[in-house]
Amino acid sequence: SRTAAVIPAAGRGVRLGPGTPKALRALGGTPMLIHAVRAMAASRAVTLVVVVAPPDGAPEVKNLIADHSLPEHTDYLVVPGGATRQESVRLGLDALPEDVSVVLVHDAARPLVPVDTVDAVVEAVRDGAPAVVPALPLSDTVKEVEPGAPGEPEPVLSTPVRARLRAVQTPQGFDRDTLLRAHKAVAVDGEGATDDAGMVERLGASVVVVPGHEEAFKVTRPLDLVLAEAVLARRRA
Ligand code: CTP
Ligand code: MG
Secondary structure (H helix, E strand, O other), X not given: OEEEEEEEOOOOOHHHOOOOOHHHOEEOOEEHHHHHHHHHHOOOOEEEEEEEEOOOOHHHHHHHHHOOOOOOOOEEEEEEOOOOHHHHHHHHHHOOOOOEEEEEEOOOOOOOOOHHHHHHHHHHHHOOOOEEEEEEEOOOOOOEEOOOOOOOOOOEEEOOOHHHOEEXXXXXXXXXXXXXXXXXXXXXXXXXXXXXXXXXXXXXXXXXXXXXXXXXXXXXXXXXXXXXXXXXXXXXX
């Protein structure tokens, strides 16, 4: 059973601020996307990485990957992405060869996920779970609110029990057919999902959580870049 990783990297990175597309920004001198590709290729299980590039950036991304070394056991493909994350993931799935039976979906924006987390997700899928997500308990208490105008006070509706909540990360791992069915179903009923496992839940298939890792955080806002640089510096020390 061959395992492939699809890496959606087509986002602009609006919350990070103006500049190059987020996945192409440097972290410790190397583009974030290269860190993410290497993080997937670090797993012996992953023999193919499908990178979903910004819509007009596939040739550039192809050259970028060619200029950086990857482990020998890993091939890569580059395809152009779409307007939403969900569409980008689907375009990546469309490029998978027939012999892939386990699929990881990993955000380029989580460049520092440790290989042990990747391996744990792959193992849980190989052990029979159709969908697996790495996740961590929350440190903040979470409130559900009635969203109001920006800056206006918002009424609180409820406070979910924190101990039952998990913040989900990537790579999320799937049995290939389950993930393809989920993407087809969502394409038909239309509503957007913020993660791939959420689409599988809508199918009624079971999704399980395995322990995530603090270093699998998503680079979203400028402060996250500060943290990512510090994590890299600590690794290199
Ligand atoms: N992504 C994608 N195609 C899109 C939008 C997002 O492939 N049309 C990818 C991003 O490149 C990123 C991952 O999905 O690796 C998670 O998305 P997010 O962190 O939201 O990145 P952006 O959408 O780029 O950032 P922002 O929402 O701040 O613009
Ligand atoms: Mg986004």
